[in-house]
Amino acid sequence: MAAVTQSFQRTRRQKLQVFRGVIFVAAGLFFLVPLFAMFEFTTRGRLLTDPRNLDAWKSIATYPDLIAAIVASVELAAITSFAMLVLLVPTMVWVRLRLRRLNRIIEFICLLPLTIPAIVLVVGLVPMYQWMGINFSDSILTLAFAYVVLVLPYCYRALDAGLSSIDVKTLSEAARSLGASWFTVMVRVIVPNISSAILNACFLSVALVLGEYTIAQNLLYNNLQVEIALLGRANAGVSIAVSAASLLFAFVLLVLLSLFNRGRGRLRLDDLKQVMRTERG
C-alpha cells in the first residue's frame, strides 16, 4: 500500500515538474520572441540579400535629438524617483506613527491616478503647464511634477508592503529613546529596513517614466518615447533599436532587483536554521 502511495506521489511530482517546465518555456517565449524579433529587425541589411549588421544600433548616437531625449528621460526618471521617495516615505511613516486614521485617505489619494486615464490627466495638466511655462520654467524636466503623480499608485503599494514588513512604531520609539532625532530615525533605522521596497518603488518609477508617452506628447515635450515615435517615421530600424535598448535596460534592472531580493531571502532562511540549532543546543 505504501509503495503504491509513493509511486502515485512520484508520478504526481513528475507531472507537476513537466507542467512547470511548459509554463516556464511558454512565458519565456512570450517575452523573448518579441525581443528577438526586434533584434532581428534592427540587424537586417537594406536588402534581403545584404548581410546582417549593427548599423541601426551604431547610428543611435548620431541623432542628437534622440540623445537629448534619452538624457532627459533618464534625468526625469531620477528626479521622479527621488521626489517620489522624499514625498512618500516620510508621509507614510508619519501616518503609521501618528495619524493612522488618515491611512485610508492617503491610500485613496495615492491610488487615484490609477483610475484616471493619462489623456484625461493631460486635460487637467495643460493649463497648469501653460502657467508654469510662463512663470516658472518650460524645461522638459518640469514633467517630473506630472510623473510623480503618475507613479504614486505603484510606488505607494511597493512602499506599503515594505513598511508592513517591519514594526515601524516600535523601531522608531526604540531609536528615539536611544537619542535619535526624527531625521536619524528615518535615515538610519527605517530606510535601511525597507531598502528592498524602496528599490522596488524606484524600479517601477524608472520603468514608468522611461515608457511614458501620452503626457509628454500632449504637453509637447520630446521624451524618449516621443522621440522613438518620431524616429519611427524616419528610420524604423533605429527606432526599434532604441526601444529594444530601453526594454533591455528595464529587464537588467528587474534581474538585478530579483537577485538582490533572493540574496536577502536566503540569508533569512540560513538565520532561521542557525537559531533552531542554537535553541536545540
Place this chain on the structure above:
Amino acid sequence: MAERAGVEVRLENLQRHYGPVTALNDLSLTIAPGELVALLGPSGCGKTTALRLLAGLEQADGGRVVIGGADVTTVPANKRDVGMVFQAYSLFPHMVAWENVAFGLQMRKVGAAERKRRALEVLDLVGLAPYANRYATQLSGGQQQRVALARALAIRPKVLLLDEPLSALDAKVRSRLRDEIRRVQLEVGITTLFVTHDQEEALAIADRVGVMNAGHLEQLGPPTLVYTRPATPFVAEFVGLTNRLTGEVKFGMVEVRGTQLPLVQPNEPQGPAIALVRPEAVSLATDGNMADGPLVGTVIAVAFLGATSRVTVDLGGGVTVLAQMPTSAAAGHPAGTRVRLALRDDPVLIAREEKAPVDA
C-alpha cells in the same frame, strides 16, 4: 561597567486622555534612587501610558514628570536620557547585536573604538558577548530581549523602563530572564520602572509593586504587603486568587458561615457584605462530624500546581470555595471526598458590589 547612581523619579498628578477615555487620572508615584517599581494592572488600566509619559513617547495632558530633580515633562524622548526595553522585539534588523547596542552611544557621539568596547562590555553583562556579531533573526526571543536590555543600559541612562519585556517569551525563558533583569538592575543600581500584567513577575522582581486600576494607583507597597494586606477589594482580587464569601459585618468583625473573621478596615459599616478570603487561608479536614453544615462540602476538583495544589470544594447551592495547600496535604482530599472547611482568622477585606460572587 562604570556604574551610575540611580536618580529619583517623580510622576506628579499625571493626566492623559484619549478622546473621552481617561487613561491616567491624577497618577502620582515616586521611585527612590536605584529602586525597581513594578506597575501591575489589567489591560487598559494606564500602566503602559504612565511608562510612555515617563519615556517622553507621549505628552501628558496635565501633571509633571521629574527625573533627578529636573522637570522633563516637555523634553522630547531623545533628550530624556532614559533606556527602554519594549514588549515587541525592537532590535534594528539591519544591525548585528553589538551595532544595536552601540547605536545609542553613536547618537551620543562616542568614538567608534570606545563604542564597540562599551557595547561588548554590556553584552558581556547580559551574557551575550559570544553573539555580538549576530543579527536579530539569528537570535532567539530571549536573546533578543537581552540584547535590547544591553542596548538600553549601554547609554548609561538615568532611568530604565521595561514595558512588559517578557510577555512574548515562553514560561521557562521568562522566568530565567526575569531573574537576570533583576541581577543586572541591582548590579548597575539603576532606577527602574517595570510594567507588567503578570502578577507573579511583578511580585518576584520588584522592590515595590504598584497596582493600577482605571488610571490611578490603588496601592503601592512591598510585594508581601500588597499580597497579604491588599488596600482595596480590587487589589485583593487582582493580586492572587480570592474567594468571595457572603457574610455580615457586626461589631468590627465579619461573620462568614458561622466563622468570625477580623477586618482589614475595622470601621466597615454593619450589615450584609462579601468577605474576600484567600485560598491559602482555607484549610480542609476530613475527620469529625461530616453532617451537613455551612462549611461542609464535597471536593469537585484538585488542580496540581507543583509544590502546591488548588482544591475546589462545592458547598452546595451553587457555592464553590478554593483552598490552596501543599500538594502532600491535598493528596488526602481526592475529588468526591466530603470535607469540612476551616477559615484562618486573617484580616479580610470587604467588597460591597455583587460581582459574580463565588458565594451567592
